[in-house]
Amino acid sequence: MSSYFKCNDVSKTYPKGQMALRGVTFEIPASGIFSLIGRNGAGKTTLVRILATELMPSSGDVFIDGVDIIKDPDSIRKRIAIIPQEARAISWLTPMQTVTTFLLYRGMKYAEAKARSREVLKELGLTSVADKLNRTLSGGQKRKVLVAALVASDADILFMDEPTTGLDPISRAELWDILSELKKNKFIFLTTHYLEEAERLSDRIGILDQGEIKAIGTMSDLRAMVPKKYSISLIDRDHGSVEIENNGSLMKIGSRIFVDDNEAYVIARDLINKNFRFSINPVSLEDIYYSIARKEIGGEEGVQD
Protein backbone atom coordinates (compact mmCIF):
# COMPACT_ATOMS: atom_id res chain seq x y z
CA MET A 1 0.00 0.00 0.00
CA SER A 2 1.38 3.43 -0.88
CA SER A 3 2.01 6.08 1.78
CA TYR A 4 -0.65 8.62 2.59
CA PHE A 5 -1.51 11.54 4.83
CA LYS A 6 -4.94 11.83 6.34
CA CYS A 7 -6.16 14.81 8.35
CA ASN A 8 -9.56 14.46 9.88
CA ASP A 9 -11.33 17.59 11.18
CA VAL A 10 -8.16 19.14 12.60
CA SER A 11 -8.70 22.39 14.47
CA LYS A 12 -6.32 24.53 16.45
CA THR A 13 -7.11 27.35 18.81
CA TYR A 14 -4.13 28.87 20.59
CA PRO A 15 -4.30 29.50 24.35
CA LYS A 16 -4.98 33.21 23.78
CA GLY A 17 -8.06 32.34 21.73
CA GLN A 18 -6.69 32.80 18.21
CA MET A 19 -8.27 30.17 15.95
CA ALA A 20 -5.66 29.07 13.42
CA LEU A 21 -7.27 25.98 11.89
CA ARG A 22 -10.95 25.15 11.44
CA GLY A 23 -11.82 21.54 10.73
CA VAL A 24 -9.05 20.79 8.24
CA THR A 25 -9.83 17.55 6.46
CA PHE A 26 -7.93 16.02 3.54
CA GLU A 27 -6.23 12.88 2.37
CA ILE A 28 -3.24 12.91 0.02
CA PRO A 29 -0.73 10.35 -1.18
CA ALA A 30 2.69 10.89 0.43
CA SER A 31 4.69 11.07 -2.77
CA GLY A 32 6.30 13.81 -4.82
CA ILE A 33 5.84 17.38 -3.62
CA PHE A 34 2.72 18.68 -1.94
CA SER A 35 2.55 22.46 -1.64
CA LEU A 36 0.31 24.19 0.83
CA ILE A 37 -0.35 27.73 -0.30
CA GLY A 38 -2.08 30.57 1.41
CA ARG A 39 -1.56 34.13 2.50
CA ASN A 40 0.31 35.05 5.68
CA GLY A 41 -1.71 33.97 8.70
CA ALA A 42 -3.75 31.41 6.75
CA GLY A 43 -2.65 28.66 9.13
CA LYS A 44 0.04 26.98 7.00
CA THR A 45 2.72 26.92 9.69
CA THR A 46 0.27 25.73 12.33
CA LEU A 47 -0.78 22.81 10.12
CA VAL A 48 2.82 21.88 9.29
CA ARG A 49 3.81 22.00 12.95
CA ILE A 50 0.94 19.68 13.83
CA LEU A 51 1.86 17.25 11.04
CA ALA A 52 5.52 17.34 12.09
CA THR A 53 4.45 16.43 15.66
CA GLU A 54 5.69 19.72 17.12
CA LEU A 55 2.28 21.05 18.06
CA MET A 56 -0.86 19.45 19.47
CA PRO A 57 -4.11 20.24 17.68
CA SER A 58 -7.11 21.31 19.76
CA SER A 59 -9.14 18.55 18.09
CA GLY A 60 -9.02 16.13 15.19
CA ASP A 61 -6.88 13.23 14.05
CA VAL A 62 -3.87 12.91 11.79
CA PHE A 63 -2.74 9.63 10.32
CA ILE A 64 0.36 8.89 8.30
CA ASP A 65 0.21 5.42 6.81
CA GLY A 66 -2.33 4.47 9.45
CA VAL A 67 -0.20 5.70 12.37
CA ASP A 68 -2.09 8.09 14.64
CA ILE A 69 0.61 10.74 15.02
CA ILE A 70 -1.34 12.73 17.59
CA LYS A 71 -1.48 9.83 20.04
CA ASP A 72 1.73 8.13 19.02
CA PRO A 73 4.20 10.72 17.63
CA ASP A 74 7.27 8.63 18.40
CA SER A 75 6.21 6.03 15.85
CA ILE A 76 6.56 8.49 12.99
CA ARG A 77 9.51 10.65 14.10
CA LYS A 78 12.07 8.31 12.56
CA ARG A 79 10.45 8.96 9.19
CA ILE A 80 9.99 12.74 9.32
CA ALA A 81 12.25 15.78 9.33
CA ILE A 82 11.54 19.49 9.15
CA ILE A 83 13.01 22.87 8.31
CA PRO A 84 10.80 25.17 10.35
CA GLN A 85 9.88 28.63 9.18
CA GLU A 86 12.55 31.09 10.36
CA ALA A 87 15.03 28.28 11.06
CA ARG A 88 18.61 29.42 10.69
CA ALA A 89 21.87 27.56 10.43
CA ILE A 90 23.53 27.94 13.84
CA SER A 91 25.97 30.80 13.44
CA TRP A 92 28.89 29.34 15.41
CA LEU A 93 28.91 26.05 13.49
CA THR A 94 30.22 25.21 10.03
CA PRO A 95 28.00 23.55 7.40
CA MET A 96 29.87 20.29 8.04
CA GLN A 97 29.21 20.52 11.76
CA THR A 98 25.58 21.54 11.18
CA VAL A 99 24.74 18.56 9.00
CA THR A 100 26.73 16.15 11.17
CA THR A 101 24.94 17.14 14.37
CA PHE A 102 21.56 16.98 12.64
CA LEU A 103 22.34 13.40 11.63
CA LEU A 104 23.51 12.57 15.15
CA TYR A 105 20.15 13.80 16.49
CA ARG A 106 18.58 11.33 14.09
CA GLY A 107 20.60 8.54 15.68
CA MET A 108 23.37 8.07 13.13
CA LYS A 109 26.85 7.11 14.35
CA TYR A 110 29.46 9.88 14.29
CA ALA A 111 31.73 8.43 11.60
CA GLU A 112 28.78 7.60 9.38
CA ALA A 113 27.27 11.06 9.98
CA LYS A 114 30.50 12.80 8.99
CA ALA A 115 30.88 10.74 5.83
CA ARG A 116 27.26 11.31 4.84
CA SER A 117 27.55 15.04 5.55
CA ARG A 118 30.60 15.37 3.36
CA GLU A 119 28.85 13.48 0.56
CA VAL A 120 25.68 15.61 0.67
CA LEU A 121 27.52 18.93 0.97
CA LYS A 122 29.40 17.93 -2.17
CA GLU A 123 26.16 17.03 -3.94
CA LEU A 124 24.71 20.43 -3.10
CA GLY A 125 27.82 22.33 -4.16
CA LEU A 126 28.79 23.38 -0.63
CA THR A 127 32.18 21.67 -0.38
CA SER A 128 34.10 24.93 -0.72
CA VAL A 129 32.32 26.42 2.31
CA ALA A 130 31.95 23.19 4.31
CA ASP A 131 34.43 24.31 6.97
CA LYS A 132 33.59 28.00 7.07
CA LEU A 133 31.38 29.38 9.80
CA ASN A 134 27.69 29.54 8.87
CA ARG A 135 27.59 33.20 9.83
CA THR A 136 29.98 34.00 6.95
CA LEU A 137 27.80 32.36 4.28
CA SER A 138 25.29 34.06 1.99
CA GLY A 139 21.55 33.76 2.70
CA GLY A 140 21.15 31.19 -0.07
CA GLN A 141 24.07 29.12 1.19
CA LYS A 142 22.74 29.16 4.76
CA ARG A 143 19.37 27.92 3.53
CA LYS A 144 21.09 25.22 1.46
CA VAL A 145 22.93 24.05 4.59
CA LEU A 146 19.59 23.37 6.29
CA VAL A 147 18.29 21.63 3.19
CA ALA A 148 21.49 19.57 3.14
CA ALA A 149 20.69 18.36 6.64
CA LEU A 150 17.30 17.15 5.46
CA VAL A 151 18.71 15.61 2.30
CA ALA A 152 21.33 13.74 4.31
CA SER A 153 18.79 12.37 6.76
CA ASP A 154 17.14 8.99 6.56
CA ALA A 155 13.68 10.58 6.79
CA ASP A 156 11.38 9.91 3.86
CA ILE A 157 8.83 12.63 4.73
CA LEU A 158 10.27 16.15 4.69
CA PHE A 159 8.49 19.27 5.84
CA MET A 160 9.77 22.61 4.58
CA ASP A 161 8.00 25.69 5.84
CA GLU A 162 8.59 28.51 3.34
CA PRO A 163 12.13 27.36 2.50
CA THR A 164 12.71 29.93 -0.24
CA THR A 165 11.42 33.03 1.52
CA GLY A 166 13.94 35.83 1.26
CA LEU A 167 16.16 34.12 -1.30
CA ASP A 168 17.31 35.82 -4.49
CA PRO A 169 16.01 34.37 -7.80
CA ILE A 170 19.17 32.38 -8.51
CA SER A 171 19.33 30.82 -5.05
CA ARG A 172 15.63 30.04 -5.30
CA ALA A 173 16.09 28.35 -8.67
CA GLU A 174 18.98 26.30 -7.25
CA LEU A 175 16.78 25.19 -4.38
CA TRP A 176 14.00 24.26 -6.80
CA ASP A 177 16.43 22.01 -8.67
CA ILE A 178 17.42 20.33 -5.41
CA LEU A 179 13.79 19.77 -4.43
CA SER A 180 12.95 18.41 -7.86
CA GLU A 181 15.70 15.82 -7.45
CA LEU A 182 14.79 15.09 -3.88
CA LYS A 183 11.14 14.34 -4.61
CA LYS A 184 12.13 11.28 -6.60
CA ASN A 185 12.92 9.43 -3.37
CA LYS A 186 11.17 11.40 -0.63
CA PHE A 187 7.85 13.07 0.01
CA ILE A 188 8.13 16.82 0.46
CA PHE A 189 5.42 18.78 2.23
CA LEU A 190 6.12 22.38 1.31
CA THR A 191 4.47 25.59 2.36
CA THR A 192 4.96 28.68 0.29
CA HIS A 193 3.29 31.90 -0.64
CA TYR A 194 5.09 31.95 -3.98
CA LEU A 195 2.43 30.60 -6.31
CA GLU A 196 4.84 30.20 -9.21
CA GLU A 197 7.01 28.00 -6.98
CA ALA A 198 4.10 25.79 -6.00
CA GLU A 199 2.90 25.45 -9.58
CA ARG A 200 6.34 24.64 -10.90
CA LEU A 201 7.37 22.12 -8.26
CA SER A 202 4.26 20.44 -6.97
CA ASP A 203 2.50 17.25 -7.81
CA ARG A 204 -0.38 18.32 -5.60
CA ILE A 205 -1.42 21.63 -4.15
CA GLY A 206 -3.66 22.62 -1.27
CA ILE A 207 -5.12 26.07 -0.79
CA LEU A 208 -5.51 27.10 2.83
CA ASP A 209 -7.43 30.24 3.64
CA GLN A 210 -8.49 31.48 7.06
CA GLY A 211 -7.73 28.09 8.59
CA GLU A 212 -9.76 26.09 6.10
CA ILE A 213 -8.73 23.95 3.16
CA LYS A 214 -10.50 25.57 0.20
CA ALA A 215 -9.21 23.24 -2.50
CA ILE A 216 -6.77 20.39 -2.89
CA GLY A 217 -5.51 18.29 -5.78
CA THR A 218 -3.30 18.27 -8.85
CA MET A 219 -3.15 21.34 -11.08
CA SER A 220 -5.67 19.62 -13.38
CA ASP A 221 -7.97 19.01 -10.41
CA LEU A 222 -7.70 22.66 -9.38
CA ARG A 223 -8.32 23.91 -12.93
CA ALA A 224 -11.47 21.81 -13.01
CA MET A 225 -12.73 23.73 -9.97
CA VAL A 226 -12.88 27.06 -11.79
CA PRO A 227 -15.48 27.70 -14.51
CA LYS A 228 -13.11 29.40 -16.96
CA LYS A 229 -10.14 27.46 -18.27
CA TYR A 230 -8.13 30.10 -20.15
CA SER A 231 -6.89 33.59 -19.62
CA ILE A 232 -6.38 36.11 -22.39
CA SER A 233 -4.04 39.05 -21.86
CA LEU A 234 -3.62 42.04 -24.09
CA ILE A 235 0.04 42.74 -24.52
CA ASP A 236 -0.25 45.33 -27.28
CA ARG A 237 1.82 48.37 -26.60
CA ASP A 238 1.12 50.19 -29.89
CA HIS A 239 -2.45 50.97 -28.96
CA GLY A 240 -1.51 52.74 -25.69
CA SER A 241 -4.62 53.22 -23.61
CA VAL A 242 -7.05 52.04 -26.25
CA GLU A 243 -9.94 50.07 -24.86
CA ILE A 244 -11.89 47.50 -26.79
CA GLU A 245 -15.22 45.99 -26.01
CA ASN A 246 -15.47 42.31 -26.68
CA ASN A 247 -17.97 39.69 -25.75
CA GLY A 248 -19.50 41.88 -23.09
CA SER A 249 -16.21 42.38 -21.25
CA LEU A 250 -14.15 45.51 -21.18
CA MET A 251 -10.46 44.79 -21.79
CA LYS A 252 -7.61 47.16 -21.13
CA ILE A 253 -3.99 46.88 -22.07
CA GLY A 254 -2.27 44.70 -19.49
CA SER A 255 -5.49 43.24 -18.10
CA ARG A 256 -6.69 39.66 -18.37
CA ILE A 257 -10.00 38.09 -19.16
CA PHE A 258 -11.01 34.56 -18.17
CA VAL A 259 -12.87 32.53 -20.73
CA ASP A 260 -13.96 29.02 -21.59
CA ASP A 261 -13.03 27.13 -24.79
CA ASN A 262 -15.64 28.63 -27.11
CA GLU A 263 -15.18 32.18 -25.85
CA ALA A 264 -11.43 31.86 -26.26
CA TYR A 265 -11.84 31.04 -29.94
CA VAL A 266 -14.28 33.89 -30.62
CA ILE A 267 -12.29 36.51 -28.72
CA ALA A 268 -8.97 35.43 -30.20
CA ARG A 269 -10.36 35.70 -33.73
CA ASP A 270 -11.81 39.12 -32.97
CA LEU A 271 -8.54 40.39 -31.51
CA ILE A 272 -6.63 39.12 -34.54
CA ASN A 273 -9.06 40.89 -36.84
CA LYS A 274 -8.57 44.11 -34.88
CA ASN A 275 -4.83 43.68 -35.15
CA PHE A 276 -4.21 43.41 -31.37
CA ARG A 277 -1.34 41.43 -29.91
CA PHE A 278 -2.36 39.14 -27.07
CA SER A 279 -1.50 35.90 -25.25
CA ILE A 280 -3.79 33.04 -24.38
CA ASN A 281 -2.92 30.54 -21.63
CA PRO A 282 -4.50 27.92 -19.40
CA VAL A 283 -5.44 29.53 -16.06
CA SER A 284 -2.43 29.59 -13.72
CA LEU A 285 -2.29 28.63 -10.08
CA GLU A 286 -2.35 32.33 -9.30
CA ASP A 287 -5.65 32.68 -11.20
CA ILE A 288 -7.07 29.64 -9.44
CA TYR A 289 -5.88 30.85 -6.06
CA TYR A 290 -7.58 34.20 -6.52
CA SER A 291 -10.66 32.47 -7.78
CA ILE A 292 -10.94 30.14 -4.84
CA ALA A 293 -9.64 32.39 -2.13
CA ARG A 294 -11.29 35.56 -3.38
CA LYS A 295 -14.07 34.27 -5.67
CA GLU A 296 -13.03 36.61 -8.45
CA ILE A 297 -12.90 34.44 -11.53
CA GLY A 298 -15.87 32.95 -13.26
CA GLY A 299 -18.48 35.64 -12.85
CA GLU A 300 -19.45 38.21 -15.44
CA GLU A 301 -17.07 40.60 -13.74
CA GLY A 302 -14.21 38.21 -14.38
CA VAL A 303 -11.54 40.76 -15.23
CA GLN A 304 -8.58 41.05 -12.93
CA ASP A 305 -6.58 44.23 -13.04
Added chain:
Amino acid sequence: MYRTSQMAASILVNAIYAMKNFPITLVNTLLSPLSFLLVITLASHGRLLSVSVGGALIMSMISSGIGLQGDLSHLKNDFKLQDMVVSSPTTASVYIVGMAISEIVYSIPAIAVLGILATIYIHTTVLGVFQIIAVMVLMFSFSILLGFTLATITYDIIQSWAFSGIISTLMSTIPPVYYPITYIPMPFRYAAYASPTTYGAELVQNAIGFAHLSGTAFMVDWIILIMINVVFFIIAVKKARWREV
Protein backbone atom coordinates in the same frame (compact mmCIF):
# COMPACT_ATOMS: atom_id res chain seq x y z
CA MET B 1 23.90 3.39 20.64
CA TYR B 2 21.72 5.99 18.90
CA ARG B 3 20.89 7.63 22.26
CA THR B 4 24.63 8.21 22.69
CA SER B 5 24.79 9.82 19.26
CA GLN B 6 21.85 12.06 20.12
CA MET B 7 23.41 13.19 23.40
CA ALA B 8 26.71 13.73 21.60
CA ALA B 9 24.91 16.03 19.15
CA SER B 10 23.90 18.38 21.97
CA ILE B 11 27.38 18.28 23.49
CA LEU B 12 28.97 19.05 20.13
CA VAL B 13 26.58 21.88 19.25
CA ASN B 14 26.58 23.55 22.61
CA ALA B 15 30.11 22.95 23.87
CA ILE B 16 32.74 21.26 21.73
CA TYR B 17 32.12 23.06 18.43
CA ALA B 18 31.53 26.37 20.20
CA MET B 19 34.85 26.07 22.06
CA LYS B 20 36.67 24.79 18.97
CA ASN B 21 35.38 27.55 16.68
CA PHE B 22 35.57 30.32 19.29
CA PRO B 23 38.38 29.52 21.80
CA ILE B 24 37.76 32.84 23.57
CA THR B 25 34.75 31.18 25.22
CA LEU B 26 37.20 29.02 27.17
CA VAL B 27 38.66 32.12 28.78
CA ASN B 28 35.22 33.41 29.70
CA THR B 29 34.12 30.16 31.34
CA LEU B 30 37.40 30.07 33.25
CA LEU B 31 37.31 33.65 34.50
CA SER B 32 33.68 33.94 35.63
CA PRO B 33 33.86 31.81 38.80
CA LEU B 34 37.35 33.03 39.61
CA SER B 35 36.44 36.71 39.72
CA PHE B 36 34.56 36.60 43.02
CA LEU B 37 37.11 34.21 44.47
CA LEU B 38 39.82 36.75 43.81
CA VAL B 39 37.87 39.69 45.24
CA ILE B 40 36.82 37.87 48.44
CA THR B 41 40.29 36.41 48.97
CA LEU B 42 41.93 39.83 48.61
CA ALA B 43 39.33 41.57 50.78
CA SER B 44 39.72 38.98 53.54
CA HIS B 45 43.53 38.99 53.29
CA GLY B 46 43.43 35.32 52.33
CA ARG B 47 41.45 34.22 55.37
CA LEU B 48 38.42 33.19 53.27
CA LEU B 49 40.40 31.52 50.47
CA SER B 50 39.18 27.97 51.18
CA VAL B 51 35.59 29.17 51.63
CA SER B 52 35.83 31.12 48.37
CA VAL B 53 37.13 28.11 46.48
CA GLY B 54 34.11 26.15 47.73
CA GLY B 55 31.89 29.09 46.73
CA ALA B 56 33.46 29.25 43.29
CA LEU B 57 32.74 25.55 42.82
CA ILE B 58 29.10 26.18 43.75
CA MET B 59 28.97 29.12 41.37
CA SER B 60 30.35 26.93 38.58
CA MET B 61 27.49 24.52 39.14
CA ILE B 62 24.90 27.31 39.22
CA SER B 63 26.45 28.82 36.10
CA SER B 64 25.63 25.59 34.29
CA GLY B 65 21.94 26.15 34.90
CA ILE B 66 22.21 29.82 33.95
CA GLY B 67 24.03 28.79 30.81
CA LEU B 68 21.52 26.05 30.05
CA GLN B 69 18.50 28.33 30.18
CA GLY B 70 20.22 30.87 27.95
CA ASP B 71 21.48 28.28 25.48
CA LEU B 72 18.19 26.38 25.28
CA SER B 73 16.28 29.61 24.72
CA HIS B 74 18.75 30.84 22.10
CA LEU B 75 18.76 27.55 20.20
CA LYS B 76 14.97 27.23 20.42
CA ASN B 77 13.91 30.78 19.61
CA ASP B 78 16.63 32.05 17.31
CA PHE B 79 17.66 28.94 15.36
CA LYS B 80 14.57 26.71 15.79
CA LEU B 81 16.87 23.82 16.70
CA GLN B 82 14.42 22.44 19.24
CA ASP B 83 11.63 22.33 16.64
CA MET B 84 13.92 20.34 14.35
CA VAL B 85 14.86 17.98 17.16
CA VAL B 86 11.24 17.47 18.29
CA SER B 87 10.46 16.14 14.80
CA SER B 88 13.25 13.59 15.07
CA PRO B 89 13.80 10.35 16.98
CA THR B 90 15.48 12.30 19.81
CA THR B 91 13.35 12.40 22.96
CA ALA B 92 13.02 15.38 25.29
CA SER B 93 14.97 13.67 28.07
CA VAL B 94 17.87 12.73 25.79
CA TYR B 95 18.03 16.28 24.42
CA ILE B 96 18.02 17.82 27.90
CA VAL B 97 20.55 15.39 29.36
CA GLY B 98 22.82 16.07 26.37
CA MET B 99 22.47 19.80 26.85
CA ALA B 100 23.10 19.47 30.60
CA ILE B 101 26.28 17.49 29.94
CA SER B 102 27.33 20.12 27.41
CA GLU B 103 27.20 22.74 30.16
CA ILE B 104 29.52 20.62 32.31
CA VAL B 105 31.85 20.14 29.36
CA TYR B 106 31.78 23.89 28.87
CA SER B 107 32.73 24.36 32.53
CA ILE B 108 35.58 21.84 32.47
CA PRO B 109 38.35 24.50 32.32
CA ALA B 110 36.91 26.30 35.37
CA ILE B 111 36.23 23.07 37.26
CA ALA B 112 39.76 21.84 36.53
CA VAL B 113 41.36 25.02 37.89
CA LEU B 114 39.04 25.10 40.90
CA GLY B 115 39.71 21.41 41.51
CA ILE B 116 43.44 22.14 41.67
CA LEU B 117 42.86 25.10 44.01
CA ALA B 118 40.55 22.95 46.16
CA THR B 119 43.19 20.24 46.41
CA ILE B 120 45.76 22.80 47.54
CA TYR B 121 43.70 25.02 49.84
CA ILE B 122 40.81 22.90 51.13
CA HIS B 123 41.86 20.52 53.86
CA THR B 124 39.19 18.04 54.78
CA THR B 125 38.55 14.37 55.43
CA VAL B 126 37.58 11.76 52.84
CA LEU B 127 34.00 12.03 54.14
CA GLY B 128 34.24 15.81 53.69
CA VAL B 129 35.32 15.34 50.05
CA PHE B 130 32.31 13.13 49.42
CA GLN B 131 30.06 15.70 51.05
CA ILE B 132 31.44 18.47 48.84
CA ILE B 133 30.99 16.33 45.73
CA ALA B 134 27.42 15.46 46.79
CA VAL B 135 26.61 19.15 47.32
CA MET B 136 28.02 19.97 43.88
CA VAL B 137 25.91 17.25 42.27
CA LEU B 138 22.76 18.59 43.97
CA MET B 139 23.64 22.19 43.06
CA PHE B 140 24.22 21.14 39.45
CA SER B 141 20.96 19.20 39.16
CA PHE B 142 19.02 22.04 40.82
CA SER B 143 20.49 24.64 38.47
CA ILE B 144 19.86 22.49 35.41
CA LEU B 145 16.24 21.89 36.43
CA LEU B 146 15.76 25.59 37.12
CA GLY B 147 17.42 26.53 33.83
CA PHE B 148 15.30 24.06 31.89
CA THR B 149 12.08 25.29 33.52
CA LEU B 150 12.91 28.92 32.74
CA ALA B 151 13.88 28.05 29.17
CA THR B 152 10.40 26.64 28.53
CA ILE B 153 8.79 29.98 29.36
CA THR B 154 11.33 32.15 27.55
CA TYR B 155 10.45 33.45 24.09
CA ASP B 156 13.17 35.97 23.49
CA ILE B 157 16.87 36.29 24.16
CA ILE B 158 16.20 39.55 26.03
CA GLN B 159 14.12 37.61 28.58
CA SER B 160 16.83 35.00 28.76
CA TRP B 161 19.53 37.57 29.55
CA ALA B 162 17.31 39.02 32.25
CA PHE B 163 16.80 35.60 33.84
CA SER B 164 20.56 34.98 33.71
CA GLY B 165 21.32 38.15 35.61
CA ILE B 166 18.58 37.55 38.18
CA ILE B 167 19.57 33.93 38.86
CA SER B 168 23.22 34.79 39.08
CA THR B 169 22.58 37.54 41.61
CA LEU B 170 20.02 35.62 43.67
CA MET B 171 21.91 32.33 43.71
CA SER B 172 25.55 33.15 43.89
CA THR B 173 26.19 36.81 44.67
CA ILE B 174 23.77 37.80 47.44
CA PRO B 175 23.70 34.44 49.33
CA PRO B 176 26.69 33.62 51.53
CA VAL B 177 28.35 31.39 48.97
CA TYR B 178 31.79 32.97 49.07
CA TYR B 179 31.71 33.88 52.77
CA PRO B 180 30.10 32.51 55.97
CA ILE B 181 26.47 33.29 56.69
CA THR B 182 27.49 34.79 60.04
CA TYR B 183 28.83 37.78 58.08
CA ILE B 184 25.25 38.76 57.24
CA PRO B 185 23.46 40.89 59.88
CA MET B 186 20.75 38.97 61.69
CA PRO B 187 17.49 40.30 60.24
CA PHE B 188 18.80 39.70 56.70
CA ARG B 189 20.24 36.28 57.49
CA TYR B 190 16.82 34.66 57.22
CA ALA B 191 16.43 36.06 53.69
CA ALA B 192 19.63 34.27 52.67
CA TYR B 193 17.89 30.97 53.38
CA ALA B 194 15.52 31.69 50.48
CA SER B 195 18.35 30.65 48.17
CA PRO B 196 19.17 26.93 47.83
CA THR B 197 22.82 27.84 47.42
CA THR B 198 22.94 28.99 51.06
CA TYR B 199 22.30 25.41 52.24
CA GLY B 200 24.89 24.07 49.82
CA ALA B 201 27.43 26.65 50.96
CA GLU B 202 26.77 25.86 54.63
CA LEU B 203 27.41 22.17 54.01
CA VAL B 204 30.61 22.88 52.07
CA GLN B 205 31.84 25.29 54.74
CA ASN B 206 31.02 22.65 57.37
CA ALA B 207 32.94 20.01 55.40
CA ILE B 208 36.07 22.17 55.20
CA GLY B 209 35.78 23.08 58.88
CA PHE B 210 35.00 26.75 58.44
CA ALA B 211 31.47 26.52 59.84
CA HIS B 212 30.22 24.11 62.46
CA LEU B 213 26.68 22.92 61.87
CA SER B 214 24.71 21.18 64.61
CA GLY B 215 23.48 17.69 63.80
CA THR B 216 19.98 19.01 63.26
CA ALA B 217 21.10 21.88 61.01
CA PHE B 218 23.27 19.44 59.04
CA MET B 219 20.31 17.12 58.42
CA VAL B 220 17.94 19.99 57.65
CA ASP B 221 20.33 21.39 55.04
CA TRP B 222 20.61 18.04 53.26
CA ILE B 223 16.85 17.45 53.37
CA ILE B 224 16.12 20.93 52.00
CA LEU B 225 18.63 20.53 49.16
CA ILE B 226 17.16 17.16 48.20
CA MET B 227 13.59 18.44 48.49
CA ILE B 228 14.36 21.47 46.32
CA ASN B 229 15.68 19.12 43.66
CA VAL B 230 12.56 16.95 43.88
CA VAL B 231 10.26 19.98 43.67
CA PHE B 232 12.10 21.46 40.69
CA PHE B 233 12.16 18.07 39.01
CA ILE B 234 8.37 17.91 39.30
CA ILE B 235 8.01 21.51 38.06
CA ALA B 236 10.35 20.85 35.15
CA VAL B 237 8.46 17.71 34.15
CA LYS B 238 5.09 19.47 34.39
CA LYS B 239 6.20 22.69 32.73
CA ALA B 240 8.37 21.17 30.03
CA ARG B 241 6.97 21.88 26.60
CA TRP B 242 8.51 19.50 24.11
CA ARG B 243 5.48 19.18 21.90
CA GLU B 244 3.67 22.48 22.27
CA VAL B 245 -0.01 22.70 23.13
